[in-house]
Amino acid sequence: MTFAAIGTLAVVAGTVRAGTVTLSASADNTLYQDATGSLSNGQGESFFAGNTALEELRRGLIRFDFSAIPAGSTVTGVTLTLNCTRSISLAENVSLHRSLQSWGEGASNALGEGGRGATAEPGDATWVHRFSDTSSWDALGGDFENTGSATSAVAGIGAYTWSSNDMISDVQNWVNDASGNHGWFVLGAESVAGSAKRFASRENTVLSLRPSLEVTYVIPGPGALGLFAVGAIAAGRRRRR
Numbered sequence: 494m495t496f497a498a499i500g501t502l503a504v505v506a507g508t509v510r511a512g513t514v515t516l517s518a519s520a521d522n523t524l525y526q527d528a529t530g531s532l533s534n535g536q537g538e539s540f541f542a543g544n545t546a547l548e549e550l551r552r553g554l555i556r557f558d559f560s561a562i563p564a565g566s567t568v569t570g571v572t573l574t575l576n577c578t579r580s581i582s583l584a585e586n587v588s589l590h591r592s593l594q595s596w597g598e599g600a601s602n603a604l605g606e607g608g609r610g611a612t613a614e615p616g617d618a619t620w621v622h623r624f625s626d627t628s629s630w631d632a633l634g635g636d637f638e639n640t641g642s643a644t645s646a647v648a649g650i651g652a653y654t655w656s657s658n659d660m661i662s663d664v665q666n667w668v669n670d671a672s673g674n675h676g677w678f679v680l681g682a683e684s685v686a687g688s689a690k691r692f693a694s695r696e697n698t699v700l701s702l703r704p705s706l707e708v709t710y711v712i713p714g715p716g717a718l719g720l721f722a723v724g725a726i727a728a729g730r731r732r733r734r
Contacts (some may be wrong), residue, residue: 509711512566518695518704519558520598520676522618524635525610526550530621532610534603538697539578541608542587543681543689551608551689552635554596554618556676557706559668566668570709571660573643575679576652576702579606579691584648585682587690588641589655591663592675594631597624607691637678647681647690664708 523540525532526549534540541551555573562568573589599617603610613625622629630636643657667674682688693702 509713511709511711513707513709514561516557516559516561516706516708518555521553521555521694521704522596522598523610524552524554524618524620526634527620528633530619530625531613533599533601533613533617533619533625534607534610535598535614535617536600536602536696537607537611538694539607539691540679540694541689541691542679543585544683544686545608545689546581546687548686550634550683551681553679553692554592554676555679555704556674559664559671559674559708562668562708562710563712566710566712568661568665568668568708568710570656570707571664572654572656572707573660574652574654574705574707576693577647577650577690578693578702580647580649582685582688584646585685585688585690586644587647588644588680589660589677590637590639590641590680592678593636593638594623595675596635599625608689635678641680642677
């Protein structure tokens with residue numbers, strides 16, 4: 494059998510298997526601009542991104558667990574859905590930036606509107622700490638990739654989505670190596686006072702408002718893997734003759 498014939502069989506017999514999974518967030522939090530690192534909101538119903546009317550920055554953090562996606566999968570699509578639950582500004586860009594370090598979600602819970610934060614509890618991420626108060630960020634306000642993975646304009650209350658090739662690349666890397674999965678920073682229009690947006694967190698009492706991440710992927714069928722291996726061996730033998 495020629496290598497070309499084997500390759501044809503691989504395409505026919507080894508059809509890929511496609512899958513789609515919708516994931517709930519495994520952690521989220523807010524970094525409240527505060528030089529002492531004393532504020533957080535690990536268990537609150539919301540997280541924030543942007544600049545408040547008092548010109549204090551808020552940076553969201555969100556992470557997902559990808560263990561439900563089979564090893565060896567190729568990620569083909571990623572869509573994040575967040576629900577804005579409060580806004581006092583017109584449309585402002587909100588971007589996802591890959592976190593460069595791990596961070597925590599502790600027991601802090603900012604009551605009321607949540608915008609002022611709560612006293613950080615052990616393990617919480619803060620403006621100063623990745624894990625309060627034992628591990629710090631290299632830079633105040635957190636360590637993240639300067640170039641955003643995706644950007645969407647967020648206006649008033651409602652659902653918004655983020656999707657891009659860079660997000661696919663991020664998730665593919667995290668599927669391949671879970672130890673590097675530190676999630677995304679959610680950054681608003683930080684140069685614009687009053688631009689802060691509030692988003693429902695994974696602890697929100699309204700289940701339909703909680704963050705979700707839809708991931709589509711494909712896995713080569715067992716037949717394809719086997720036949721491609723046979724084809725590679727056959728091709729190697731032919732080259733040695």
